[in-house]
Amino acid sequence: MTVRWESVVVDCRDPRAQAAWWGETLGWPVVYDEEDEAGIAPPFAAEHARDTPPIERWPEMTFVPVPDGKTIKNRLHIDLAPGIDDSQEAEVAALVARGARLADVGQGDDVTWVVLEDPEGNEFCVLSPRV
Template sequence: MGLRWYSTVINCRDPRALAHWWAETLGWQIVHEADDECVVVPAHLDVEDLRRVPWAEMPQGLVFVPVPEDKAGLNRLHLDLACHLADDRDALIAGLVERGASYADVGQGHDVTRTVLRDPEGNEFCVLSAREF
């Protein structure tokens, strides 16, 4: 069967707070919350559903783990978020900023169709142009 992408791990100072921030951002849910690890998965699945999902169809999750140091430098990997064409992209970005995200200049220029932000712990992510699919 081979390997499959299972989760993305995000190192952070406060896993609980950052997991809650990302769960709210994505409309996902926290299925495990402990001092050493918090796990966020799509909201349409509860823990019992996850046990019934075939291995090849298991959705990826985000895992937040504690590290003692603050983030330094740019991420080598980042998440790209997008909204549907029917959504108000600018309002969604404003909502992220109100909840603790900040704008990031990573040298992207003014002619790009994405907005680069940082989550409350400084991890960069992009909000792409609105998409139909």
């Protein structure tokens, strides 16, 4: 038996707002927006779904409502990486301008990544530029 990675599920207070924020961040469209959840997926996902074997499909991000706010550091987080010719500093500045906040999770000053929080406090990292 083989399973595939279908989705990263993010607990949040406002699924629509989180889906919109992460969708803009990743350049992914909102692919569903229901009363109890919203989701985003890579822009090519729907176009190539029929031609791509299920095990090779990209996971979506699904945002579901929870009544309480975030209280502790995430045990799982997302890493974002600028392109090889792009600037980590510029990407971080753009994310902060859109509502992200710098976060200190004990990473120290000697790391090559920047830890941020999304508008609801979920930590994620912006790595150094990558291919």
